[in-house]
Amino acid sequence: MFEPTPGKLIPDLTLREELVLLARCLWREGYNDHLAGHITCALGDGTLLCNPWLITWDELRPHQVIRIDLDGDLVEGDWPVPLGIPLHLALHEQRPDVGWAVHNHPLYGTVWADMREVPPAMDQSSTLGGGDMALVDEYDEPVNSKEAARAAITKMRGADLALLAGHGVFVVGSSARAVHQRAVALEQRCQRAWHIRAAGGVLESPLPTWWADKMRRSDGNGFAGFWEAMVRQELRADPDLLSG
Template identity: 75%
Template sequence: MTFIPTAEKLLPDLSPRDELVLLARTLWREGYNDHLAGHITVALGDGTLLCNPWLVRWDELRPSQVIRIDLDGRVVEGDWPVPLGIPLHLQLHRMRSDVTWAMHNHPLFGTVWADRGEIPPVLDQSSALGGGGDLVLVNEYEGPVNNAEAARGAVEAMNGGHLALLAGHGVFVLGSSARAVHQRAVALEQRCQRAWHVRAIGAMPRSPLPASFLTYMKDSDGDGFRGFWESSVRAELRADPTLLDNTAPPE
């Protein structure tokens, strides 16, 4: 009889701090790589959040650099500064108790569609993975989201959804786990990339996927595709076997 391991056995035990680092690094490889831009937060349930710090790129982030902040954006643990634009996440976690993980960045194709102010269609099955409800366009650019009022307006405009294009800015992806955010973020950028390439060929077609399939995928909680996140994590750990060592980054 062939033994098929469960997804949990495909990875070592990971703390939320480890998962945050691995999410940042795996998404960097997927195009979420706009230099120092981008934030990932994890709500710990006690009024504090884990967060990647300012001044460290996602591809070099290590667990020892992750900071813990309160909902006013003050550092309560760690010795790195809070990233710019964090009010978007602070407002989100104040207003949305259903969201544990949140990720904002400026991937190329997602940002192109956000700049255009248009929602790209889902044209292939991989671009539909992860669920998260409807992709929302937040098209009222009221200033950068380091402004609390603009950040609150962006969260309200999402209307309880988990995927957004922020006009003139980037993307915002939410979920209940690192796995869900990873799968949704990868699928979102693929959706935006494929739709751009198809449009470059000619007029944008209607999606060839049946409506029933699109509805089924849209309603996914993002945790159903076990193995997708795990395989990406293993690639990161192969690339840097010392990544999860609880030490400062190498000189």
């Protein structure tokens, strides 16, 4: 089993291993709507690593990760391409600067999306990871439609996080670390706001403006140790995870 040291908090990971660990970490955080959800990692050559259809995020292993092109065709791997992948294809086509993207239907984020409302960040942890947030408030076609996917990405207007009404959430970033931090903070933001409203509280953020602005400008990579701690948690739970 890997033992961390002050100079090396996690083992060296391939991109496939990072994708698997991201999936498992986020499943534990509530990104666990059965077979739903996609994670993509752009390889810079017009292809993407992606979790396959038919495998849940908590059972995914590195050898099951597939590689697809921007048309959604399988390039490498044995498993089928996820049905709802057009959203990711449109993102990577329109925004080639984006390295990683996560889509799923976590409970609290999806509830706020379905209410067509963006909750404020009510505490510091809910702002970690930063980024701009958008509300995509309607879909004109099914979510597996390429036209609907392109329209949704256009409606994001370059945002890093989105609540997709009638659908779920979408998070993008430059690294597995960044999208992990942003996805965790997004669901916490939505959860805390829901409980505060349910308790009769007012959804008016107590955070100072300077803090909110500073965190919004974060690229998601600044919280050293958070991603690593969650990776180690998954490696403890499945010590053989990186063996195949």
